[in-house]
Amino acid sequence: MANAGKGPAAAGDVVRLDAFTVASSKEMDGAALAINEQRFARNITNVVSTDEFGTIADGSVGEFMKFLPGITSDYTGGDARRFSINGAPAGNVPISMGGFDMASAAGAGTGRQVELDQVSINNVSRIEINRSPTPDTAGAALSGSVNFVPRSAFERNKPSYNYSVSWLMKDAERSFARKSPGPGWGEKTYKIHPGFDVSAVVPVSKTFGFTISGGYSLQYTPQSNVGMQWIGAATASNVAANLTTGRPATTPDNPYLAVFNWRDSGKHTSRHSLATTVDWKPARYDRLSFGFAYGMLREHFATRSQTFTINRVLPLNWAADHTWGQASIFNAATNTNSGQFAISNNGRIRPGRTLTPSLRWLHEGPVWKSDMGVSYGTSRIDYNDIDKGFFNGMTMQRNNVQILFDDIFYLRPGKITVLDPNGQRVDPSQLDNYSLVSANSVRQRTYDTTRQAYGNIRRDFRIRDIPVTAKLGADIKTKIRDLRGVGTETYTYVGTDGRASTTPATQAGLVNDDSPLPFLDTAYSERMPDFGLPKQQQVDNNKLWEGYGKNPTHWTRNANTEYTSATNASKRAQEIISSLYFRTDVALFQNRLKLTGGVRAEQTNIRAEGPLTDPTLAFQRDSAGAVVFQRNANGGFILNAAGQRLPVLLQPANAGLPYTQLILKDRGYQAKKEYLRLFPSINAGYNITENLIGRTAYYETVGRPDFNQYAGGLTVPNIEVFNPNDRITVNNVSIKAWQAKTYMARFEYYFGRVGQLSFNYFVRDFENFFQNVTSPSTPGFLEAYGLDEESYGEYLVVTQFNSPIGVRMKGFEIDYKQALTFLPNWANGVQFFANISSQRARGTDNFQDMNPFTCNWGFSISRPKWNLRLSENYRGIQRRGVIASTATNSIEPGTYNYRPKRLY
Numbered sequence: 057m058a059n060a061g062k063g064p065a066a067a068g069d070v071v072r073l074d075a076f077t078v079a080s081s082k083e084m085d086g087a088a089l090a091i092n093e094q095r096f097a098r099n100i101t102n103v104v105s106t107d108e109f110g111t112i113a114d115g116s117v118g119e120f121m122k123f124l125p126g127i128t129s130d131y132t133g134g135d136a137r138r139f140s141i142n143g144a145p146a147g148n149v150p151i152s153m154g155g156f157d158m159a160s161a162a163g164a165g166t167g168r169q170v171e172l173d174q175v176s177i178n179n180v181s182r183i184e185i186n187r188s189p190t191p192d193t194a195g196a197a198l199s200g201s202v203n204f205v206p207r208s209a210f211e212r213n214k215p216s217y218n219y220s221v222s223w224l225m226k227d228a229e230r231s232f233a234r235k236s237p238g239p240g241w242g243e244k245t246y247k248i249h250p251g252f253d254v255s256a257v258v259p260v261s262k263t264f265g266f267t268i269s270g271g272y273s274l275q276y277t278p279q280s281n282v283g284m285q286w287i288g289a290a291t292a293s294n295v296a297a298n299l300t301t302g303r304p305a306t307t308p309d310n311p312y313l314a315v316f317n318w319r320d321s322g323k324h325t326s327r328h329s330l331a332t333t334v335d336w337k338p339a340r341y342d343r344l345s346f347g348f349a350y351g352m353l354r355e356h357f358a359t360r361s362q363t364f365t366i367n368r369v370l371p372l373n374w375a376a377d378h379t380w381g382q383a384s385i386f387n388a389a390t391n392t393n394s395g396q397f398a399i400s401n402n403g404r405i406r407p408g409r410t411l412t413p414s415l416r417w418l419h420e421g422p423v424w425k426s427d428m429g430v431s432y433g434t435s436r437i438d439y440n441d442i443d444k445g446f447f448n449g450m451t452m453q454r455n456n457v458q459i460l461f462d463d464i465f466y467l468r469p470g471k472i473t474v475l476d477p478n479g480q481r482v483d484p485s486q487l488d489n490y491s492l493v494s495a496n497s498v499r500q501r502t503y504d505t506t507r508q509a510y511g512n513i514r515r516d517f518r519i520r521d522i523p524v525t526a527k528l529g530a531d532i533k534t535k536i537r538d539l540r541g542v543g544t545e546t547y548t549y550v551g552t553d554g555r556a557s558t559t560p561a562t563q564a565g566l567v568n569d570d571s572p573l574p575f576l577d578t579a580y581s582e583r584m585p586d587f588g589l590p591k592q593q594q595v596d597n598n599k600l601w602e603g604y605g606k607n608p609t610h611w612t613r614n615a616n617t618e619y620t621s622a623t624n625a626s627k628r629a630q631e632i633i634s635s636l637y638f639r640t641d642v643a644l645f646q647n648r649l650k651l652t653g654g655v656r657a658e659q660t661n662i663r664a665e666g667p668l669t670d671p672t673l674a675f676q677r678d679s680a681g682a683v684v685f686q687r688n689a690n691g692g693f694i695l696n697a698a699g700q701r702l703p704v705l706l707q708p709a710n711a712g713l714p715y716t717q718l719i720l721k722d723r724g725y726q727a728k729k730e731y732l733r734l735f736p737s738i739n740a741g742y743n744i745t746e747n748l749i750g751r752t753a754y755y756e757t758v759g760r761p762d763f764n765q766y767a768g769g770l771t772v773p774n775i776e777v778f779n780p781n782d783r784i785t786v787n788n789v790s791i792k793a794w795q796a797k798t799y800m801a802r803f804e805y806y807f808g809r810v811g812q813l814s815f816n817y818f819v820r821d822f823e824n825f826f827q828n829v830t831s832p833s834t835p836g837f838l839e840a841y842g843l844d845e846e847s848y849g850e851y852l853v854v855t856q857f858n859s860p861i862g863v864r865m866k867g868f869e870i871d872y873k874q875a876l877t878f879l880p881n882w883a884n885g886v887q888f889f890a891n892i893s894s895q896r897a898r899g900t901d902n903f904q905d906m907n908p909f910t911c912n913w914g915f916s917i918s919r920p921k922w923n924l925r926l927s928e929n930y931r932g933i934q935r936r937g938v939i940a941s942t943a944t945n946s947i948e949p950g951t952y953n954y955r956p957k958r959l960y
Contacts, residue, residue, distance in 0.1 A: 209265020543621025
C-alpha cells in the first residue's frame with residue numbers, strides 16, 4: 057500500500073491508497089479453492105480439487121472419482137468408466153464439462169451413461185458433485201449430477217507450467233525391458249510403458265489468458281479370473297433328486313460344483329488427450345471463454361477362457377471337496393454327453409474419440425448479469441476385428457467325456473481328471489484333443505452427438521432491505537445416438553470333409569479333420585497361467601482369419617442370420633429437451649439464512665428408428681393394395697387346418713434370406729414421444745456458527761429410460777392367419793420416466809484453514825419403475841405405433857408398463873478432509889481424507905448399481921516437485937440379480953447373486 061499523493065498527508069486529510077490485491081486469494085491452492093466454492097454454494101454439493109490427489113499417471117478421471125463420497129465406480133475391463141451416485145443407475149447420472157453435457161457413445165450401446173474412459177483429468181481444475189439441484193440444472197439428475205470445471209487462466213496471477221513423466225505397470229506383470237506373451241494373438245509385447253502429461257496455465261494479462269494441456273499413456277492390464285458354478289447355490293438343477301439323466305436337485309446346504317472356468321486375459325490401453333481454454337475480458341463486465349477438449353482411447357484386448365462342464369451326476373456322488381461326473385457314451389448306437397471341456401477366444405480393437413468445443417459469454421454488470429453459451433460434442437466408438445486381420449471370437453470343444461473334480465477349495469478344483477468314453481485320460485491342454493467349432497466377427501460403430509445452447513439473465517435487488525436475486529433462463533439440448541454394425545457374423549468350421557464337429561472323433565470311430573492345432577498360437581502357448589494352472593496350448597485368431605482367406609470352403613456362413621443380426625443392431629434415436637426455468641435466491645437474518653428455490657419445465661421430444669418385423673410385408677397385393685390369397689385349380693381359396701385363407705407370398709417362408717429381407721426392415725420402425733415435466737426444488741442453508749452450516753433440500757427429478765426404449769424395434773404378427781400364440785412385441789414408448797422425490801439434510805463444519813467435516817442424510821421416494829408384462833392391447837397403445845385396432849386388437853402385447861409400487865431409499869454420508877497445517881514446517885503439505893457412504897432400499901431389484909456400504913481413505917504429501925499419496929477404495933458386498941426359484945431347481949426362494957467386497 058502507498059499514499060497516492062506526491063507528498064505526505066496533512067493531519068485530518070483523506071488518504072487515498074493505491075489499488076492492491078491480496079495475493080493469497082489468487083494463489084490459493086486447489087483444495088482451498090474447492091472448499092471455498094462448496095462452503096458458499098447455495099445448494100448441497102461436494103467440490104474437490106483435482107490437485108488434491110496428485111498426478112494420475114494414465115490421466116484417467118475415473119481413478120480420481122472413485123474416492124469421492126457417495127460415488128460408486130463400475131469397472132469394465134479394469135477401467136473405472138461409469139459412475140453411480142447413491143445407488144442411482146449410471147445412466148441417470150448426468151456428467152458435464154464446464155456446464156455443458158458431454159457426448160459419450162456409452163460402450164457402443166443405447167444406454168445414457170457417460171463413460172469417462174475418453175476423458176482426461178489433465179485440464180480439469182475441480183469436480184462438482186451436485187447433490188441437490190437448483191432450477192438452473194437438469195431435471196434428469198435422479199440422485200445428483202457431476203460437473204468438471206476446466207482450468208482457467210484467471211485462477212492464477214502468475215504462469216504455471218507443469219510436466220510429469222511416469223512408468224505404468226501392474227503388479228501382476230513386472231517384466232521390465234523384456235517382452236512376454238500377449239495380449240494380442242500371436243504376439244509378445246512389453247508390459248511396462250512410459251507416459252507423460254504437460255500443462256500450462258498462462259495469465260497473459262488481467263484481461264487475457266489461456267491454458268493448454270496434453271497427455272499420453274500406454275498401459276497393460278491383466279484380467280485373469282476363475283469362476284465356479286454350484287448347483288443348489290447360484291445355478292439351477294435340471295432333474296429331480298433321484299434321477300440320473302442330468303444334474304440332480306439338491307438342497308442349498310449341500311451344493312455341488314458343476315462348472316469350473318478360468319480366464320487368461322489382458323489388454324493394452326492407450327490414451328491421448330489435448331485440451332485448451334482461452335479467457336478474454338473485452339470489457340470491464342464481460343468475459344468470453346472458449347474451451348476445446350479432445351480425448352482418444354484405444355483398447356486392444358484378447359481373452360482366452362477354458363471351461364469344464366459336468367452335465368450328468370449320479371445322485372449324491374459329490375461332497376464339498378469333490379464332484380464326480382458320470383461316464384459318457386459315444387458309439388454307433390448311443391450318444392450320451394455327460395461332460396465337456398471347451399476353450400473360447402474373444403478379442404477386438406476398440407478405438408474411440410471424443411471432441412468437444414464450447415463458447416461461453418458472461419456479463420457481470422452492476423445491475424443485470426447474464427450467462428450464455430453454446431457447445432457441440434461428438435463421440436465415436438468402433439469395434440474392429442477381421443478388418444484388422446483377426447477373428448473376434450473362436451470356440452473349440454470336446455464333448456462326450458467324463459469330468460472329475462477333486463480337492464475343491466475356495467479358488468478352484470485342486471485336481472481335474474478328464475476321461476474319454478473308453479476310460480482313457482484326455483489331456484485338455486493339447487489342441488489335438490479339441491474340435492474347432494466356429495469363429496465370429498462382431499464389428500460395430502456408434503456415434504453420440506450433443507448440441508446445447510443456453511442463456512439466462514439475473515438481477516439483484518432488495519425488498520424491504522432483504523437481498524433477493526431473480527434468475528430467468530432457458531436452454532435447449534439435442535442428443536443423437538446412432539448405431540451401425542454387422543451384429544454377429546458366424547463362421548462355422550467344417551474342414552476339408554465338409555462336416556462340423558464338437559469332438560475329435562465320430563460315433564463310428566472315424567477321426568474328424570477339425571483339429572485346431574494348425575492354428576496354434578506359439579507365443580501365448582508359452583505363457584504360464586495364473587492360479588497354479590498348467591500351461592495351455594492356445595489358438596491364434598490371426599491364423600484363423602488367414603486360414604479362412606486361404607480355404608474359405610472349410611467354413612460355412614449363414615447369410616440369412618447375418619442379415620438379421622445386422623438389421624437388429626441398426627438403431628437411431630434423437631432427443632430434444634427444451635427447458636425454461638425461474639430461480640429465486642433470498643438471504644435472511646443478516647445473510648445467515650439463505651434460500652434458493654424455483655421451478656424448471658422441460659419439454660422432451662424423441663424420434664427413434666429401429667428394426668421392423670412384419671410378416672405381412674411378404675404378401676402379394678393387387679393394384680388396390682388388397683392381399684392376394686392362394687386358390688386351387690377350381691378357383692376356390694386354399695385353407696389351412698383352422699379354415700383360414702392363405703395369402704400368396706412374394707417369396708416362400710423357407711426361402712431364407714430373400715424372405716427375411718421382405719419382412720425385416722432396417723430402421724423400418726419409427727417411434728415418436730413427447731412429454732412435459734415440471735421440477736420444483738428448494739434449498740436452504742443456515743450459518744449456525746461461523747464455521748458450522750446446516751443445509752436442507754427438497755427436489756423432484758426423473759430417470760429417463762435408455763434409448764432402446766424407443767429404438768428397440770417392433771414385431772407384429774401375421775394378421776391374415778391368426779395364431780393365438782402370436783404376440784405384438786415392442787418397448788412401450790409411452791412409458792413414464794422414473795420419478796424421484798428427495799428430502800436431504802447436511803451439516804458441514806469447516807476447519808480454520810483447509811479442511812471440512814460433513815454429515816449428510818437423505819430419504820428418496822421412487823415411483824414409475826418399469827415392469828415387463830404380457831397384456832391385452834388397448835386402442836391407445838396401438839395408436840402409438842400406428843396399428844389398426846381392428847387388425848391387431850385381438851393380440852396380446854409383450855411390453856413394459858410402470859409399476860404402481862413405490863420404493864423408498866435411505867442413506868447417509870460422512871466426509872472428512874483436512875490439510876494438517878498444525879504440523880511443523882518440514883511436514884507442510886500433508887493432507888488426510890476419509891469418507892463413508894451407505895444406503896438401503898427394500899422391495900426392489902432395480903438398484904443393482906447400489907452398494908450398501910463404501911469407504912475411502914487416504915493421505916498425501918505434496919511438494920512443488922513431487923508428491924506421495926496412498927489411497928484405498930473399499931466396496932462392501934453388493935446384491936445383484938435374483939435367481940429364479942422353482943419347486944425342482946434347488947434354488948431357495950429369495951436367492952440373489954452377490955458381488956463380493958473389494959478393495960481398489
